[in-house]
Amino acid sequence: MKDPANVLRILLILMFGFVPIVSAQPPAGAADDHQLIEQLLDRVKDLEAEVKRLRGAPDTPAVEPKATVAAAPDVSSPGAGGAMHEPSTDAAHDAGIPNMQFRGFSDIDYRVSDHDQPSTFSFGQFTLFITSRLSDQFSVLGEVVIEADGTNAVGVDLERLLFRYTPNDYFNLSVGRYHTGIGYYSTAFHHSAWMQTTTGRPLLFEFEDGGGILPIHNVGLSATGRIPSGAFGLHYIAEIGNGRTSRSPLLVTVQNKQDENNGKSVNFGVLSRPKAMPGFEAGVSIYHDRLYPDSGLNIVQNIFSAHAIYEGSRFEFLNEVVVLRHTVDSTHRDFTIPAYYSQISKPFGKVRPYLRYEYINVPRDAPFFADVGLRHGPIAGIRYDFSEFAAYKLEYFRLNQRDLPAINGLRTQVSFTF
Amino acid sequence: MSTHRFIRLVLNAVLVVVAAWLWQQPASPFAVSGDIALVVRPDTPADDLSLGEVRDLLLGERQSWNGKLRVTLLVRAPQTRERDVILKIVYRMTEGQFRQYWISKVFRAESSSGPKIVYSNEMATDLVLSIPGSIAFIDATQVPKGLKVLKIDGKLPGEKGYALK
Numbered sequence: 001m002k003d004p005a006n007v008l009r010i011l012l013i014l015m016f017g018f019v020p021i022v023s024a025q026p027p028a029g030a031a032d033d034h035q036l037i038e039q040l041l042d043r044v045k046d047l048e049a050e051v052k053r054l055r056g057a058p059d060t061p062a063v064e065p066k067a068t069v070a071a072a073p074d075v076s077s078p079g080a081g082g083a084m085h086e087p088s089t090d091a092a093h094d095a096g097i098p099n100m101q102f103r104g105f106s107d108i109d110y111r112v113s114d115h116d117q118p119s120t121f122s123f124g125q126f127t128l129f130i131t132s133r134l135s136d137q138f139s140v141l142g143e144v145v146i147e148a149d150g151t152n153a154v155g156v157d158l159e160r161l162l163f164r165y166t167p168n169d170y171f172n173l174s175v176g177r178y179h180t181g182i183g184y185y186s187t188a189f190h191h192s193a194w195m196q197t198t199t200g201r202p203l204l205f206e207f208e209d210g211g212g213i214l215p216i217h218n219v220g221l222s223a224t225g226r227i228p229s230g231a232f233g234l235h236y237i238a239e240i241g242n243g244r245t246s247r248s249p250l251l252v253t254v255q256n257k258q259d260e261n262n263g264k265s266v267n268f269g270v271l272s273r274p275k276a277m278p279g280f281e282a283g284v285s286i287y288h289d290r291l292y293p294d295s296g297l298n299i300v301q302n303i304f305s306a307h308a309i310y311e312g313s314r315f316e317f318l319n320e321v322v323v324l325r326h327t328v329d330s331t332h333r334d335f336t337i338p339a340y341y342s343q344i345s346k347p348f349g350k351v352r353p354y355l356r357y358e359y360i361n362v363p364r365d366a367p368f369f370a371d372v373g374l375r376h377g378p379i380a381g382i383r384y385d386f387s388e389f390a391a392y393k394l395e396y397f398r399l400n401q402r403d404l405p406a407i408n409g410l411r412t413q414v415s416f417t418f
Numbered sequence: 419m420s421t422h423r424f425i426r427l428v429l430n431a432v433l434v435v436v437a438a439w440l441w442q443q444p445a446s447p448f449a450v451s452g453d454i455a456l457v458v459r460p461d462t463p464a465d466d467l468s469l470g471e472v473r474d475l476l477l478g479e480r481q482s483w484n485g486k487l488r489v490t491l492l493v494r495a496p497q498t499r500e501r502d503v504i505l506k507i508v509y510r511m512t513e514g515q516f517r518q519y520w521i522s523k524v525f526r527a528e529s530s531s532g533p534k535i536v537y538s539n540e541m542a543t544d545l546v547l548s549i550p551g552s553i554a555f556i557d558a559t560q561v562p563k564g565l566k567v568l569k570i571d572g573k574l575p576g577e578k579g580y581a582l583k
Contacts, residue, residue, distance in 0.1 A: 101531070103521065129525055136488050139530040162527065168485040174527070188526060195522055226479075233479075273479070275470055278510070313515060388514045417521060 103129045104418045107193035113409025123148065124413070127159075127191045139164045141174075145191050149209075159191055159217065170225040177256065180218045181237035181269050182285055183320045184307040194415040197316060197383055199393045202341040202358050203375055204322055208244065208253035213324060213337060213362065213369045214303065215244035215287070217254045218265065231276060237269035237285065246291035246299070246368075265289035269305075279312035291326070291368070298329040299367055315346040316354075326367055335366040345383070352383040354395075374402035381411075390416035453575035454503045454582040455558040457546055457565040462553075463487065466569040469508070469581050475553065476508050477519075478529040483551055491533035492542050492554035500539070500555050503582055555582070 105127040112119035126146040133139045143160035162174040179186050185205045189196045206212030220241025227234035242255035243265030271283025287303035307320040324337040338361055345354035359376040362369045381395025392414050399407045456472065458464065463484045467475075474480040481489050494500040496513060505511055511519060520532035536542040542554035543562050558575035561567055573580045 103525070131524065131530060133530050141527055141530075160527075164527070164530070166481075166530065168482050169480055170485065188522075190525060192525060195518075195525065275474075278473075313511065385514075388517060 098132050098134050100130060100132045105129065105192040105194050105416070106418075107199075107413050107415035109199065109411065109413045111409060111411045113407050115407045115409065124193050124415070125191050137165060137167050139166065143191060162222075168225075170228070172224050174222045174224075175220075177217060177219045177254070178222045178239070178241075180215050180241075180267055180287065181222070181224075181239060182214055182216075182267065182287055182303055183305040183322060184281065184283070184309050184318065185320060186214070186216050192415075192417070193413060194389075194391060194417045196415075197343070197345050197352060197354050198356060198379060198381060199395055199411045199413040199415075202320075202343075202356065203360050204320065204339040204341055204358065211372065213339070213360070213372060214322065215265065215289070218242065218244075218267075219254065219256055220264065227270075229272075231274060233273035233275055235271050235273065237267065237271075239267040240264050241267075243289040244291075246293050248294050261290070261292060263290045271307075277310075280308075280310045282306075282308040293367065295367070297367060300327040300329065301325070302327075313347075316344065318343040328367065335363050337362050337366065337369065350385045352385070353381070354383060355380050374400075376400050377406070387416075389418065390414065452583070453558040453580050454500050454555050455561050455575045456553065456555055456568040456570060456582065457543065457561060458553050458568060459546060459550060460564070460566045462551065462566060464568055465566075466572055468571055472570060472581075473508050476504065476533075478523050481529065487551040490549050490552040492536050492545055492552055493533040494539075494542065494555070495535050495537050500557060504555050507582055 105125070107124035109122045109124055110120070111122075124147065128142075128144045128146075130142040130144070131139060141160060141162040141164060142158070145157045145159050146154060147157070148154045158177065160178060161176040162178055163176055164172065164174045166172045179190060181187055183205070185202060189201070193199065201207075204212075205214065205216065207216055208214075218239065218241035220239065222237070222239045222241075224237050225235065227236055241264060242259040243263075245251045245253050245255055245260065247260055265287065266289075267285060267287040269283055269285030271281055273281050283306070285303075285305045287301075287305075289301045291299040291301050293299065302325045303322060304325070305320065305322045307318075309319065310317045319340075319342045321338070321340040324339075326335045326337075327333070328335075339359060341356060341358035343354065343356040345352050356379040357377070358379070360372060361374045361376075362372045364370060364373070377398040377400045379395055379397045381393055383391050383393045385391045392412070394412045395410070397407075397409055397411065401407070456467070471480070475489055476491060478491075483489060493504065505513065505516055509516055509519075520529075523529045524532055534545070536545060536554065539556040539560045542556050543560075543565060546552050546554045546565060558567075561575075567574060570581045571579075575582070
């Protein structure tokens with residue numbers, strides 16, 4: 001073959017024609033490996049069967065397609081951008097059993113102050129958050145908290161247990177134990193220190209067993225949903241439950257198993273998330289209950305709340321005001337408890353300085369929470385997100401109290417989700 | 419080698435190269451755009467969404483199509499162009515903010531689960547076909563037949579002014 005053109009032509013044919021064929025050939029040594037080929041063929045058959053099963057998935061919407069589950073460990077792992085950890089549940093799916101998703105939150109703290117209490121290390125709430133979708137419209141949510149109390153004894157609390165019916169965007173019904181939809185903070189951060197910018201909750205939203213004045217937890221029914229309102233982005237909340245224990249402050253504060261009376265607490269709220277202002281939310285709510293303390297008084301409790309918050313990538317600005325009014329039936333005398341907080345923070349990379357001022361004022365002769373008294377003061381701190389899922393916080397606080405010396409102190413915390 | 423034969427040889431080579439290039443191109447009507455297409459099953463009751471509606475869907479603010487059919491979000495894994503475009507234009511969040519947003523969303527009981535992660539456009543299209551109400555964002559040059567491409571603000575991928583690019 002003396003003609004160079006022929007040589008070139010043959011080379012081109014080899015390049016464009018034979019290369020793909022050659023590349024598709026098995027390695028020379030593998031030609032005799034029949035066992036490997038058989039295994040590969042079996043694998044192809046398995047995959048074809050899997051694809052057929054997936055194609056049939058629309059007829060069985062109650063069980064998620066297996067391919068979704070196959071993606072789930074990363075779907076849900078923080079590293080892949082999901083929201084929940086979904087353990088390997090192929091066996092459960094094969095049996096048609098709903099799978100369960102877990103997420104954990106916890107924090108470790110240290111605080112020191114000029115108060116007469118000694119400085120101390122402590123672990124905060126160890127929160128296990130569990131969800132399970134039973135079908136397209138039914139799901140279960142649980143929030144279990146393990147924490148130590150003031151006596152150092154460790155206990156377990158079921159903070160939330162909700163059986164949810166979610167047929168559409170406009171009506172979602174939950175039954176069980178829930179966080180009352182008063183204001184913003186309580187239903188935004190629940191029992192997660194990591195999600196909060198600061199080390200702790202505002203005084204106003206302290207939990208009942210921590211001396212809080214609001215019925216944070218309730219057992220009953222809760223309905224939420226969107227209100228067709230276009231750009232206003234309106235949502236509603238309607239709740240009915242047992243309300244807070246009132247007979248004695250020594251009793252468990254949440255009426256989990258037995259209500260004291262036939263009267264039920266009700267709560268209604270409306271909030272707006274305008275489409276033109278992503279991250280902004282404003283809302284109002286009114287809560288009503290009747291309380292029957294051992295003193296024999298019948299007391300009407302009304303709680304009014306309003307909030308305006310902005311949580312965006314540039315900054316956070318939370319503002320909430322709550323007014324509790326207790327009216328004694330027999331004398332018509334009103335006791336009003338005003339409380340508010342304002343909090344602002346701005347991220348600079350992984351560092352987020354923050355500032356909060358809070359105020360709460362319970363009258364001396366109030367039938368409830370008189371021990372809380374007047375408290376107010378600032379908190380200034382800094383949060384450093386050293387990982388996407390863990391943060392270190394250091395804050396200074398000053399708490400002014402009626403008839404008592406002010407307390408100055410430092411709190412520091414490592415909080416995380418897992 | 420004569421000039422004539424040389425020209426014929428070059429033409430042959432060019433033809434082979436062009437044929438090989440064409441063979442590798444996907445047969446998509448949006449082949450030239452490189453935009454990110456929003457794809458659903460053909461029976462999904464939507465054809466044209468505003469960017470605000472797309473944002474509502476992806477933020478989990480709107481979780482059903484006509485009040486009945488549940489929306490299932492399929493989002494590509496991190497470090498893919500599809501995900502980057504969605505995070506930048508629709509979510510307006512960083513990767514970290516996106517993850518924290520969905521952790522909070524589920525924890526607040528505002529959604530029963532976060533988006534499903536898919537690892538390839540093929541996996542996304544397979545799942546869209548399999549799961550009624552699902553929605554995925556894939557490279558417009560890789561949209562296979564059998565899927566509906568939704569308009570955004572009246573525009574399809576490849577059209578001037580299309581939002582997801």
